Amino acid sequence: MSLSRLSITSFRNILTADLNAGSGLNLIYGKNGSGKTSILEAIFFLGMGRSFRSHLSQRVINTDADNLVLFAQLEEDDEQTKIGLRRHRNGDIEVKINGEKVKKLSVLAETIPIQVITPESFSLLFEGPKARRQFIDWGAFHSDPQFYQAWVNTRRILKQRNQLLRNQASYSQIQFWDKELVRYAEQVTKIRNHYVDSLNALLKGIIKEFLPLVDINVSFTRGWDSKTEFSQLLENQYPRDLSTGHTVSGPHKADLRLRVGNLPAQDALSRGQLKLLVCALRIAQGKLLKQQLNKNSIYLVDDLPSELDAQHRQLLLKQLTETGAQIFVTAIEPSAIVDSLTCPPDRMFHVEHGQVTFIE
């Protein structure tokens, strides 16, 4: 899977741009504020219907426009897929795949599996468990078709349960929902657990190359005490849930634990090492998807050179290119990437004041 054509209209400072991308490494370079990240953000927006930089999607629409328009042509084997997206300032979003209107944005994510590595990717480790859970769920979503609906159902029931708790409902009223909650929560947990197990096998090899001297351990925690059945836990914790007004433990608290010896990874590793660990996690995800579904991810790597020395830059680019996936990399100076590659980039684009130029 690769994106052969990308057309951007009224996205941040890009008024119009047309890129014919290569199926390998695409280098996007330009000065600060020129619009490099905006190109990656536009690709991400096409895959997710939202930005990776801002929760407020209207912020990505160019200040002088009412809506933004994105179009992409994807190639997989001999098949072509055309995706069009229009996002209005009032929040309306229209998506078409091969001319057909699409209602659920999850169809976009299924069509374009996207991996993002940005200088902010550390948040995967530093922020609360939400970002790490999203990391697991990206893989669970792609690797098991049952996951999405099971997770949607879990969240829906949790919401209803929490509403009842806030209304001081009796345990017998809550119990009705708990039966269904347990069923979906167990399904979600099983898929997540299985996914992290499969990922670990690949991850070990990648981490060994990136951080050979560090003993990193990655494990899955399901969101409640490992010795107690979920149904029992819900019953035991009812008084506490009632007093807090929400379900304290459950699959919505699942996490990925990253440890170096006895310490959390963020306390034991330098910033550069943390960046490499995040990259290793993302590369492992891409490789696993390729193994499981023979589907390539698209990697968006913003400001790749930052925080990395020349040796690790080289190593990261080697690992990324070896995945066989299409890669979009940004840098201020092209030499920061070109000098770390064993062969020239597939395509190069220069960005200046939102204008994108293909460099022959």
Ligand SMILES: Nc1ncnc2c1ncn2[C@@H]1O[C@H](COP(=O)(O)OP(=O)(O)OP(=O)(O)O)[C@@H](O)[C@H]1O
């Ligand atoms: N909605 C918008 N409308 C118009 N311009 C915008 C909008 N949002 C952001 N910008 C501008 O678009 C520019 C593009 O920023 P972007 O982050 O893509 O640059 P960059 O090349 O990645 O820079 P850096 O190297 O500093 O990360 C910025 O100058 C920003 O002020």
